[in-house]
Amino acid sequence: MCAALAAVLSVAAETCGARAQSSNAPFGPANPFYAPSTLPFHAPPFDKIKDSDYQPAFDAGMAQQLAEVEKIADNPAPPTFENTLIALQKSGRLLDRVNAAFNCVTGANTDPELEKVQEYEAPRLQAEQDEIDLNARLFARIKAIYNQRTSLHLDPESLRLIEYQYQQFVRAGANLSDADKTRLKKINEEDSSLSNAFQTKLLAAAKAGAYLATDASALAGLGQVQISAAADAAKARQQQGWLIPLQNTTQQPDLTFLTNRATRQALFEASWNRAEHGDANDTRATIARLAQLREQKAALLGYPNYAAWTLTDQMAKTPEAAVHFVDALVPAATAKAESEAQEIQSVIDAQHGGFTLAPWDWNFYAEQVRKAKYDLDESQVKPYFELDNVLQNGVFYAAHQLYGLTFKERHDIPVYQPDVRVFEVFDADGKPLALFYCDYFQRDNKNGGAWMDVLVNQSKLLGTLPVVYNVANFDKPVPGQPALISFEDVTTMFHEFGHALHGIFADTEYPSLSGTQVARDFVEFPSQFNEHWASFPEVFAHFAHHYQTGEPMPAELAAKIQRAEKFNQGYRLTELLAAAELDLQWHTLPATAPLQDPDAFEKDVLTKTHLWLAAVPPRYRSSYFLHIWYNGYAAGYYAYLWTEMLDDDAFQWFEDHGGLTRANGDRFRRMILSRGNTEDLAKMYVAWLGAEPSIEPMLKFRGLKDANDTKR
Numbered sequence: 001m002c003a004a005l006a007a008v009l010s011v012a013a014e015t016c017g018a019r020a021q022s023s024n025a026p027f028g029p030a031n032p033f034y035a036p037s038t039l040p041f042h043a044p045p046f047d048k049i050k051d052s053d054y055q056p057a058f059d060a061g062m063a064q065q066l067a068e069v070e071k072i073a074d075n076p077a078p079p080t081f082e083n084t085l086i087a088l089q090k091s092g093r094l095l096d097r098v099n100a101a102f103n104c105v106t107g108a109n110t111d112p113e114l115e116k117v118q119e120y121e122a123p124r125l126q127a128e129q130d131e132i133d134l135n136a137r138l139f140a141r142i143k144a145i146y147n148q149r150t151s152l153h154l155d156p157e158s159l160r161l162i163e164y165q166y167q168q169f170v171r172a173g174a175n176l177s178d179a180d181k182t183r184l185k186k187i188n189e190e191d192s193s194l195s196n197a198f199q200t201k202l203l204a205a206a207k208a209g210a211y212l213a214t215d216a217s218a219l220a221g222l223g224q225v226q227i228s229a230a231a232d233a234a235k236a237r238q239q240q241g242w243l244i245p246l247q248n249t250t251q252q253p254d255l256t257f258l259t260n261r262a263t264r265q266a267l268f269e270a271s272w273n274r275a276e277h278g279d280a281n282d283t284r285a286t287i288a289r290l291a292q293l294r295e296q297k298a299a300l301l302g303y304p305n306y307a308a309w310t311l312t313d314q315m316a317k318t319p320e321a322a323v324h325f326v327d328a329l330v331p332a333a334t335a336k337a338e339s340e341a342q343e344i345q346s347v348i349d350a351q352h353g354g355f356t357l358a359p360w361d362w363n364f365y366a367e368q369v370r371k372a373k374y375d376l377d378e379s380q381v382k383p384y385f386e387l388d389n390v391l392q393n394g395v396f397y398a399a400h401q402l403y404g405l406t407f408k409e410r411h412d413i414p415v416y417q418p419d420v421r422v423f424e425v426f427d428a429d430g431k432p433l434a435l436f437y438c439d440y441f442q443r444d445n446k447n448g449g450a451w452m453d454v455l456v457n458q459s460k461l462l463g464t465l466p467v468v469y470n471v472a473n474f475d476k477p478v479p480g481q482p483a484l485i486s487f488e489d490v491t492t493m494f495h496e497f498g499h500a501l502h503g504i505f506a507d508t509e510y511p512s513l514s515g516t517q518v519a520r521d522f523v524e525f526p527s528q529f530n531e532h533w534a535s536f537p538e539v540f541a542h543f544a545h546h547y548q549t550g551e552p553m554p555a556e557l558a559a560k561i562q563r564a565e566k567f568n569q570g571y572r573l574t575e576l577l578a579a580a581e582l583d584l585q586w587h588t589l590p591a592t593a594p595l596q597d598p599d600a601f602e603k604d605v606l607t608k609t610h611l612w613l614a615a616v617p618p619r620y621r622s623s624y625f626l627h628i629w630y631n632g633y634a635a636g637y638y639a640y641l642w643t644e645m646l647d648d649d650a651f652q653w654f655e656d657h658g659g660l661t662r663a664n665g666d667r668f669r670r671m672i673l674s675r676g677n678t679e680d681l682a683k684m685y686v687a688w689l690g691a692e693p694s695i696e697p698m699l700k701f702r703g704l705k706d707a708n709d710t711k712r
Contacts, residue, residue: 025056033057033098039413040424041435041467042456044101047414051113054102058121061095062128068092069132072141079141081152085161089461089510099125100455101416107453108471109417110445115200119193126192127185133172134181142166157678161510164677167313173301184300191293198286199447199630202274205281206246206624207444209274211267214241221259223379228478236444246271247473248448248626250575250617253486256363256378261355268360275623276599283623284598290629291586292595299591307587307635314519315642315682319588322521322638326580329641330610332704333577336570341615343369357615362571370567374560378486381561386547387440387474387483390490394543395497398533402665403501404428407436417443419476420469425504434458434504437469440493441476441483447626448473450492452499452527458506458514466515468503470496482547487561491534498530499523507674514676520636521643522681526673528640529647535562538660566703571616573702578611578618580638583628585609587635598622646685648697653689 028034032048034057039045068091075083106114132138145152146166149159173184212234213219219227219242230242237243244254244267252271258264275283294306303309307319316322344365345357357365370376392407399405406426413422419441425434437455456467472492477483485493499516502523506515516523533539544553585605589596602622606612620627627633654664671688686692699705 025052027056027060031057033061033094033101036093036097041465043413043435043467044097044455045414046101046416049101051111051117054098054114055117055121057094057098058102058117058125061092061098062124065092065095066128066131069135069138073135073138079144081145081154081158081162084141084145085165086461088165089512096457103453104455104469105416107447107451108439109443110203118196119200122196123189123193126188130172130185130188133169134174134176134185136174139169139174142169157509157513160678161513164513171301171309171312176300180300184297187293187297187300191290191297194286194290194293195630198283198290199626201281201283201286202624202626203447205275205283206248206448208281209246209270211244211270212239212241213244213263216242218260218263219258221257222254223257225477225481225484226254226257226475229475232478245442245444246274246448248624249619250621251359251363255360256367258364261361264360264364265358272617272621287622287629288596288598291589292593294587294634295589295591295593305588305590307584310587310635314636315521316638319584319635322635322642323584323588325642326577326584326638327609329573330577332699333570333573334610334613336704337574337613337616338570340366340568340570341613359615359617362615366568366571370564373567374564376557376560376564380557381487382484383546383548384544384553385485385487385490387485389545389547390485390493390543391438393545394490394534394539395493397542398494398530398536398539398660399497399501401539401660402662403505403669404662405433432465434466434468436500436504437467439469440472440474442473446471446473449626450496452496452503452516454503454515457511458503458508459511460509462511466503466506468500470500472496484547487534491531494534495527495531498527501530502526502673505669505673506676508676508678513678518677519681520633521639522646524640524643525646525650528643529650532647532651533660535565536660569703574611574613574616575619576641578606578616579620579625580641581605581609581611582618582622582625583633583637584635586622586628645695645698646693648701649689649693651701652697
């Protein structure tokens with residue numbers, strides 16, 4: 001490392017308030033992050049990366065980026081688009097490389113050493129970003145360009161970059177006084193540390209909260225594959241009996257099948273209370289302080305609350321608009337949920353259960369109602385959904401029909417865990433387009449849920465093509481058995497691949513505007529839209545084949561799945577609305593609000609928003625709401641519902657214009673999926689649709705509106 005970079009790194013370490021001893025490992029050519037990857041698509045060389053490589057690469061990457069930014073800020077030449085904004089787009093390449101790989105493995109395959117690096121680097125990375133965002137000399141150059149942007153005669157994407165960068169610097173506090181900038185840095189550092197601590201605690205809490213049965217009778221109702229998986233999970237932890245790991249949501253998949261009510265209650269309570277045991281993994285004090293810090297940050301930046309600050313660059317624009325949207329859905333959702341609860345209670349009573357429906361009973365008895373209504377049994381369905389077949393003949397097939405894509409599995413690209421698969425993606429003309437990684441099976445060292453992210457961003461400026469990945473938490477089959485998944489898992493695969501397509505089709509000049517780097521209440525639109533193809537007749541018929549016989553799913557069974565899609569929608573929508581309301585209420589607290597008691601706050605919010613339904617818990621409780629305390633969805637969880645409005649309206653357009661056709665797909669790709677954040681997203685959507693978005697198709701697809709009303 002040159003002396004100048006070493007000096008900058010020394011300053012950065014002081015500014016970051018480092019809590020641990022910086023790594024003494026040298027950073028040089030032996031480090032796999034030292035130079036751009038020579039693998040196809042610049043994919044990370046995971047076979048060469050050791051845990052000990054990350055910290056020195058982070059140190060060098062931060063130092064290098066700060067030096068690059070200082071050079072831009074101190075440029076004696078008058079500020080121009082080229083010497084300031086283009087130069088910024090080209091800066092930080094080393095840090096981007098290490099960050100992308102590190103975020104991937106810490107989310108999907110972490111270990112204690114990586115967790116230590118994460119704890120150490122999180123506040124340093126935030127402080128390094130603050131050094132850039134709050135650099136007065138740099139902002140003066142950006143502001144000068146912003147003020148003269150209309151006279152620069154630039155293309156629309158370049159003008160968008162100017163406006164976007166200016167907005168982001170202002171939102172980050174560039175206009176604050178020096179004293180307030182110092183205060184903001186301290187708030188950001190603590191927020192970053194606590195957010196990382198929350199994620200670490202939650203991962204440990206979920207692992208510790210797994211339900212352990214020592215008596216096989218407790219697992220009555222589970223299939224042999226589920227029981228074998230539970231036995232393997234216990235053995236992996238060197239425990240006797242059967243272990244059911246927790247997924248990230250409140251409700252757990254096995255609650256649908258367990259006939260022993262005491263087991264159901266124990267499993268539900270293990271999930272509900274996972275992070276509330278008063279031990280080292282209890283997250284309540286952490287989230288209370290995080291909420292308070294965010295209130296203080298918003299006030300410092302001149303906003304009434306954190307949601308008002310964070311929504312300025314979203315489609316909703318204001319928390320009032322987001323709250324109004326969510327509130328408007330509550331009456332129809334809860335009314336439907338209450339009618340569903342009455343139906344379930346009648347089944348319990350008919351069986352002389354002698355108890356009132358509780359949250360741990362819902363899925364078990366809802367499944368009985370579903371079977372009675374639609375004669376649909378999950379054990380009948382799963383044999384038709386073998387994971388690889390769903391991927392190849394469902395997910396990939398739909399992408400081929402709509403966009404002309406083809407996929408070839410590659411075994412020469414190193415991966416971070418043996419279960420990960422890699423596919424090269426080819427465009428309709430045969431040209432290489434992207435790499436796609438998929439990592440579908442659950443592990444104890446993997447975050448809960450499912451997600452998409454990028455390892456390499458597309459950019460014409462940088463000459464890079466996208467490398468994207470999908471992660472999920474499906475049950476891994478025992479050796480020699482097929483990976484049979486539920487239709488809900490099938491939908492998850494299509495959803496996450498919708499995100500992947502948003503990254504794969506990125507076709508922009510600037511990396512900051514590429515792919516999925518859009519507003520939270522737009523980013524879920526392509527993914528939720530892609531879910532629709534999972535049940536589209538032509539696609540469904542192509543992948544729903546029995547894993548042993550190859551026979552297609554009988555038409556009668558397929559029709560039952562289609563009809564059952566609208567079943568239990570009151571419950572599903574209500575649990576989402578409850579989570580969205582919790583998020584919005586946490587982030588609309590004023591700066592003067594005292595430190596909250598999370599349990600009392602949660603009950604108060606759900607009561608006043610009419611979402612405190614005894615048998616319908618929120619999809620995420622505050623204490624394990626990873627989306628809002630760690631994953632960047634603070635004041636943004638409503639986006640799943642907002643974008644559901646967009647995606648249902650979009651699919652209605654497809655249905656009205658011929659459905660699954662290349663013409664429709666190519667138009668959607670050209671006008672939406674390839675554009676990233678290169679124009680105002682609301683205008684982008686309206687230009688494609690030809691109208692303002694309507695909530696009517698969402699109500700129809702949810703079964704809350706007459707299905708015969710198919711036109712916009």
